[in-house]
Amino acid sequence: MQKLPLEKAFLYVEPGPVVLITTFDGKKNNVMTISWTMVKDFDAQFCLLTGPWNHSYQALVKTKECVMAIPAADIARKTVQAGSCSGSDTDKFKKFGLTPLKAEIVRAPLIKECFVNIECKVEDYVKKHGIFVLQGVNVWINNKNKDKRLFHAVGNGTFTVDGKKLNYRKIMQSKLPAGI
Numbered sequence: 001m002q003k004l005p006l007e008k009a010f011l012y013v014e015p016g017p018v019v020l021i022t023t024f025d026g027k028k029n030n031v032m033t034i035s036w037t038m039v040k041d042f043d044a045q046f047c048l049l050t051g052p053w054n055h056s057y058q059a060l061v062k063t064k065e066c067v068m069a070i071p072a073a074d075i076a077r078k079t080v081q082a083g084s085c086s087g088s089d090t091d092k093f094k095k096f097g098l099t100p101l102k103a104e105i106v107r108a109p110l111i112k113e114c115f116v117n118i119e120c121k122v123e124d125y126v127k128k129h130g131i132f133v134l135q136g137v138n139v140w141i142n143n144k145n146k147d148k149r150l151f152h153a154v155g156n157g158t159f160t161v162d163g164k165k166l167n168y169r170k171i172m173q174s175k176l177p178a179g180i
């Protein structure tokens with residue numbers, strides 16, 4: 001075993017897929033990229049890490065709503081681009097050819113080009129840690145999306161794309177809730 005710098009530890013903890021978070025501040029739609037997320041419970045609770053240095057933060061705090069839009073690898077490049085500029089001076093939907101669709105429950109838009117869209121209510125913001133706690137209230141999937149591979153940030157501007165699937169359902173059976 002060799003020692004690794006402490007700041008590299010997170011790379012080896014499953015980071016979840018890179019996601020897009022959409023917001024509507026009452027005037028404009030916006031979208032940002034997030035790779036630091038966490039599943040909190042089976043009944044669609046999630047956490048994401050962000051803070052006041054991003055334009056999206058104000059809309060998240062004010063409206064207490066967002067959509068977690070999950071891109072497949074076919075729009076990985078656009079997803080990274082959306083995380084490399086700010087909604088304070090850029091219409092990212094227009095600039096990166098993302099299509100906002102009306103959601104059913106929240107005012108933040110779904111993204112047509114994303115494989116999955118989860119409408120969320122903000123349940124809490126833990127200021128000390130910059131953690132938003134989200135409750136999913138509606139989920140959409142586009143099964144016609146040809147690319148169903150999610151992608152993951154693995155540090156230094158590099159990403160992995162989902163590949164081979166392992167099925168250990170029999171081992172985990174007693175631990176899985178019905179229907180999962």
Ligand SMILES: Cc1cc2nc3c(=O)[nH]c(=O)nc-3n(C[C@H](O)[C@H](O)[C@H](O)COP(=O)(O)O)c2cc1C
Pocket residue numbers: 018030031032033034035036037049050051053054055056057079080081082083084085086087088153
């Ligand atoms: C791959 C990728 C992952 C990112 N992950 C996060 C994250 O987990 N938390 C965060 O606050 N910002 C993250 N960012 C940065 C924001 O997406 C970026 O600051 C964005 O410009 C914010 O947009 P806004 O100012 O319109 O809200 C990430 C950017 C990229 C490209």
